[in-house]
Amino acid sequence: MTSTAVTAKFARAARSTWQRVTAAWASASLTERATTVLLGIMIVGGIVLRIRAVWHPPTFTFDEPFFVPNAHNYLLGIKDTNDHPPLFKLFMSVGILLFGYNSAGWRFPALCFGILSVVLAYWLGRAYFRTARAGLMAAAFVAADGFFISYSRVGLMDGILTSLLLWSMLAAISARTWRGVLVTALLVGIAVSVKWSGIFIVVPAVVTMLLVGRVRFWSVLIFAVVPVVQTGVWLLALRLSGEPTDLASLWRLVSGLVKHHVDMNLSTNPLNSSWYTWLIFYRPVVVKFSAHGVSKFYSSSVGNPVFWIAVDLFLIWSFIQLVARATAGGGGLRARLARMRDFLVGKPVGKPILLTLLGWAALLAPWTILRNKFSFTHYYLPSYGFALLMLGGLVAYSERKRPKTVLLFVALALVVAIYFAPVWGEFSIREQVANRRLIPPGWRP
Amino acid sequence: MESGSAQGERYAPSEIDVSLRALLALFVIGFGVWVVFAWMRYDKNAAQTEQGWHKGTRQLIEVTLVREDANKLACASNITLEGLSCGYLANSQPRVPPPQDDAHLLRPYCNVKNDVLLAAGLWDSPGMRGPLPAERFTVVCNYDIVGVIKSVSLRFSPNDKFDPAKQSLPVGILTDCVIPQ
Numbered sequence: 329m330t331s332t333a334v335t336a337k338f339a340r341a342a343r344s345t346w347q348r349v350t351a352a353w354a355s356a357s358l359t360e361r362a363t364t365v366l367l368g369i370m371i372v373g374g375i376v377l378r379i380r381a382v383w384h385p386p387t388f389t390f391d392e393p394f395f396v397p398n399a400h401n402y403l404l405g406i407k408d409t410n411d412h413p414p415l416f417k418l419f420m421s422v423g424i425l426l427f428g429y430n431s432a433g434w435r436f437p438a439l440c441f442g443i444l445s446v447v448l449a450y451w452l453g454r455a456y457f458r459t460a461r462a463g464l465m466a467a468a469f470v471a472a473d474g475f476f477i478s479y480s481r482v483g484l485m486d487g488i489l490t491s492l493l494l495w496s497m498l499a500a501i502s503a504r505t506w507r508g509v510l511v512t513a514l515l516v517g518i519a520v521s522v523k524w525s526g527i528f529i530v531v532p533a534v535v536t537m538l539l540v541g542r543v544r545f546w547s548v549l550i551f552a553v554v555p556v557v558q559t560g561v562w563l564l565a566l567r568l569s570g571e572p573t574d575l576a577s578l579w580r581l582v583s584g585l586v587k588h589h590v591d592m593n594l595s596t597n598p599l600n601s602s603w604y605t606w607l608i609f610y611r612p613v614v615v616k617f618s619a620h621g622v623s624k625f626y627s628s629s630v631g632n633p634v635f636w637i638a639v640d641l642f643l644i645w646s647f648i649q650l651v652a653r654a655t656a657g658g659g660g661l662r663a664r665l666a667r668m669r670d671f672l673v674g675k676p677v678g679k680p681i682l683l684t685l686l687g688w689a690a691l692l693a694p695w696t697i698l699r700n701k702f703s704f705t706h707y708y709l710p711s712y713g714f715a716l717l718m719l720g721g722l723v724a725y726s727e728r729k730r731p732k733t734v735l736l737f738v739a740l741a742l743v744v745a746i747y748f749a750p751v752w753g754e755f756s757i758r759e760q761v762a763n764r765r766l767i768p769p770g771w772r773p
Numbered sequence: 774m775e776s777g778s779a780q781g782e783r784y785a786p787s788e789i790d791v792s793l794r795a796l797l798a799l800f801v802i803g804f805g806v807w808v809v810f811a812w813m814r815y816d817k818n819a820a821q822t823e824q825g826w827h828k829g830t831r832q833l834i835e836v837t838l839v840r841e842d843a844n845k846l847a848c849a850s851n852i853t854l855e856g857l858s859c860g861y862l863a864n865s866q867p868r869v870p871p872p873q874d875d876a877h878l879l880r881p882y883c884n885v886k887n888d889v890l891l892a893a894g895l896w897d898s899p900g901m902r903g904p905l906p907a908e909r910f911t912v913v914c915n916y917d918i919v920g921v922i923k924s925v926s927l928r929f930s931p932n933d934k935f936d937p938a939k940q941s942l943p944v945g946i947l948t949d950c951v952i953p954q
Contacts, residue, residue, distance in 0.1 A: 379806065379809055383815055403828075404828070404921050404941065405828075405921070406921065406923065406941055426807065427810065427815065430815075432810055432815040436803075436806065436810075439806055440799060440802050440803045440806055441799070443802045443806070444795070444798060444799050444802055447795070447798050447802075448795060451791065451794075451795070455791075495792070495795050498791055498792070498795065499788070499791065499792045502787070502788045502791040502792075503788050504788050505788065507788060507789060508788030508789070511788065511789060511792050515792065541788075
């Protein structure tokens with residue numbers, strides 16, 4: 329395809345998108361238009377909150393010392409001594425190459441992927457729920473949530489992992505043939521090369537491809553390329569750092585790291601929190617904190633309470649509905665199962681919600697079993713991304729029947745986001761002002 | 774919620790294009806962030822640290838010295854990097870033949886932030902040829918980094934033993950040295 333043809337294709341796509349946007353605006357009610365404006369403010373405000381003074385403080389914060397010097401080591405050609413796969417640090421070394429060995433350089437990749445997550449949430453919400461409105465809701469919710477904002481502002485890998493997992497699921501839901509499966513598998517391999525826990529995306533990805541794309545069952549075997557991608561990334565990293573690049577050395581390195589991670593379950597940490605506390609943000613980490621005199625600067629990873637409370641209420645309501653259908657109404661096991669099935673495939677649940685819930689559960693489940701003692705709230709970030717996608721679909725569905733209620737919900741979420749913005753985006757504030765937002769002592773640094 | 778509807782069909786993305794579009798979005802975002810960083814003068818806010826040194830870069834550094842350091846500071850290593858080498862081998866014996874001049878002889882220095890570096894060329898620099906202060910003084914130089922040495926030992930006095938460096942050290946050439954007035 330020539331560059332002229334590509335340009336023409338993009339021009340057509342842009343024109344078509346613009347026509348759809350203007351048509352949707354023209355056909356929307358006044359309430360829906362007001363909701364759209366608020367969603368737009370959330371997206372723009374969320375991106376501004378991610379970028380503004382991201383380089384502050386110009387020193388390492390939270391876990392950055394574990395990653396940044398190792399990213400720099402790749403540029404020096406010396407050993408990476410960190411205990412995670414190398415890709416995140418290679419991304420970070422690109423930032424350091426572009427901007428120098430400073431806080432702008434080492435936070436650049438997390439910021440780019442953090443903004444990309446907003447775009448991916450739009451595409452993924454639209455693909456799951458087959459309506460652009462759900463995509464817009466999901467993008468706005470990801471944009472205006474402190475969990476995502478804080479991990480876009482710090483040189484840590486969880487925001488990048490989440491973005492790559494959303495990208496993988498976007499590829500999975502779009503897959504129709506083996507080529508789509510291969511693209512998905514390559515993306516999963518890239519995500520796993522950032523952090524091993526990303527491998528659990530394979531479960532929802534495969535289920536989604538089989539149910540939505542109806543790909544052939546054998547094509548799932550293409551996921552065998554995931555370890556090949558990881559091996560390739562790791563060999564490249566070892567080569568850059570001047571370490572042995574034979575497979576035996578790599579095996580020794582990887583098996584040593586696996587043992588190290590298993591043993592970590594016996595460790596303790598004051599920021600440790602169990603998986604079930606993540607659902608209520610019992611112990612979110614302040615990933616960046618600095619002080620100049622009485623001025624304090626916070627970037628707390630506490631999510632937008634309107635969103636996580638709504639998600640939790642929906643999960644509790646769904647659980648109660650399932651239990652009620654299983655226990656009430658009489659009939660045999662078959663009748664009870666039929667009633668439960670009716671709830672799951674009916675409205676407002678249905679297949680798209682079940683698929684997003686599967687993503688949420690698959691990325692949460694490992695922490696309930698494999699490492700349930702030495703775990704932290706940020707492990708919940710990828711899972712929470714799917715929870716916000718689900719919420720976006722639910723709110724978009726509700727808007728058709730109750731547009732004013734949805735307008736109130738979105739307005740409340742925006743007001744809460746504005747209230748929390750100073751402790752998400754490192755505004756200069758006094759400690760007592762921050763404490764009015766970070767109310768539970770466990771939310772404070 | 775509208776699966777199977779006409780609207781849904783219109784939004785069905787093609788399986789390869791969707792990931793290519795995401796990749797394009799990532800590059801566009803990266804470019805946008807780069808523009809915003811430049812516009813907001815990130816270089817004034819995100820200060821360079823000594824750890825930012827990497828091969829091929831030039832750094833302005835400030836080194837603390839006493840004039841006797843010309844004869845006191847030494848390093849020991851078998852490695853020669855871009856023609857630069859320590860005055861001693863790893864076994865602490867003098868290198869034979871010795872480095873031809875000060876411009877090729879590596880010595881350990883501490884900058885004002887207590888970072889250790891290996892450098893050649895300081896004492897031959899034109900700004901150092903006049904009478905040097907009797908007390909401790911600082912010198913500001915351009916430091917061109919040519920590489921990093923992992924296995925090297927350092928000595929800050931002829932009476933001391935060579936002590937292995939605890940970390941990799943940058944290796945480079947000091948030029949345009951001046952004593953700030």
